[in-house]
Amino acid sequence: MAEHPAYPVGLRLSGRRVVVLGGGQVAQRRLPALIAAGADVVLVSPEATPSVEAMADAGEITWHRRPYAEGDLAEAWYALIATSDPEANELASAEAERHRVWCVRSDDADRATAWTPATGHSEGVTVAVLTTRARGRDPRHTAAIRDAVVEGLRDGTLVAPHHRTRTPGVALVGGGPGDPDLITVRGRRLLAEADVVIADRLGPRDLLAELPPHVEVIDAAKIPYGRYMAQEAINNALIEHAQQGKSVVRLKGGDPYVFGRGMEELQALAEAGIPCTVVPGISSSISVPGAAGIPVTHRGVAHEFTVVSGHVAPDDERSLVDWPALARLTGTLVILMGVDKIGKIAETLVAHGRSPETPVALVQEGTTAAQRRVDATLATVAETVRAEDVRPPAVIVVGAVVNVGPDAARA
Structure with missing residues (x-):
């Protein structure tokens, strides 16, 4: 029948x-x-x-x-x-x-x-494509139709090439801060052409749902203080799949070179003779504060901003950050990966000259549907993090720009 x-x-x-x-x-x-x-x-x-x-x-x-x-x-x-x-x-x-x-x-x-169905999204429109039984179920064909419609919606033509140009080797793609719409056009195109995607948890995970079934997704999630895939294993996976002639995308959160260990991966690929393309991404250090209404610089308020990693405490011998020098600066300080160390960081900044009343904002899950902002000061931030149960990933902004908003007087 x-x-x-x-x-x-x-x-x-x-x-x-x-x-x-x-x-x-x-x-x-x-x-x-x-x-x-x-x-x-x-x-x-x-x-x-x-x-x-x-x-x-x-x-x-x-x-x-x-x-x-x-x-x-x-x-x-x-x-x-x-x-x-x-x-x-x-x-x-x-x-x-x-x-x-x-x-x-x-x-x-x-x-x-x-x-x-193979699904895609553009400007509030969801495109879903099903292959009828009469044509046979061909996931690649279905995904290609989806891609053509979505690309056509984005450029206004509804026309797409019959064959995509495949990218040899590996592409290190910065996926941006989390919102799938904030990945670059080039990054999205390379993702659509991939045979293998090695993805971080902090990358734009919603984009994985758009991949056709034949694409192998390798979970390289680095859950804070949980289990993780060692960097050496990630490097080996990139090399192994690329040597098999596959198009590989390393999908990373933010930008590959902003605390993303992208250069380590590039060096491993270069040593193995694997060609690599680097696609910059929007760093959470500037995009997440912006999404929460905080400019990292503002005329008359801050003429510089500094981005530092807070994954080790100021008194840890492994720290490469000159915290006393940062305390003497008057601009904005953006701290990544510092939620559990913020108490010690705040103490150090105050001890070396920053006012305890300096405003602090913590933006959790920035640019995603779960985004929330918690405000404090250097004096209260440690207790606020505990009371409000602030968890990674969160971007921490320290400085007067925290109090700059659309209603603030122009300097």
Whole structure:
């Protein structure tokens, strides 16, 4: 019997229960879109990738650390089955059928009741493309159509080349501070052409959902104070995949050369004879304060700004920062990776001349939907961080510009 084409529809999942079975690469790629849709996401899986684990730790999803069990799909509106256990997938699929829950299966699309389209976004428009059965399911073809429509919307032509120019070797792409719209055009194009993407947790994770299924995503998440992929392992992965003739993108948060260890990766690639392209990204050191309404410089207030790493305390022998010199400056101080060391940093700045009443702003998850700003002073910032439960990633701004806003008098 001839198969009818799928009926396209947009699901409104805000506040509705969505169950995801399996915490691997498929879940990592699909969860951000479900979270962005406002769904009440429940993950059932004994294990998860570091990035998925970070979503659970941040409270974006609820994680039951166990295998699938009968009844997990009760009251669900939508289900994504993506475990490595064929028997569990069959049982869960049968449960979804009994409860009339629309169900996507990563292992067997023919036995699913719903398919995930290739999606893209432009200026408030979501483009979703499904391949009909008559043409056969070709993920690359579907993704190419999606890309052509999205690019056409962006440049006003709705015309795209039939074949993309593939970039040999590795591209170190700065993904910007988190908002997927803040990646550069070149970075986005290289990402669309990739065979392999090695992604940091702080990169624009929503872009991973736009990648076609054939693209291998390697999780190089460096969760603060949690498990991580060693830099040497990242370097080896870049070299290994590039030597196989694949187009590799190293997707990093911010800019590759601003505390991003991009030069270490470039040096390893050069030593291995692998060609490398570096695509600059918008650094969180200036973009996140700007998104929170803070200019790092302002006429009559600050004529310079300094960006420092706070991942080691001022009294740590490993620190390369001249904190006493920074305390004597009158401009803006931007501190990255310093949330847990801010108390000691504030003490040091005050001890060497900064006023304890100097304004401080902490911007957590800047440029994303979860962005929040917490204000304090050097005297109160340590206690404020504890009281407000400020967590990484957060950009810390110290200086008078914190109090400069649209209503401030012009100097």
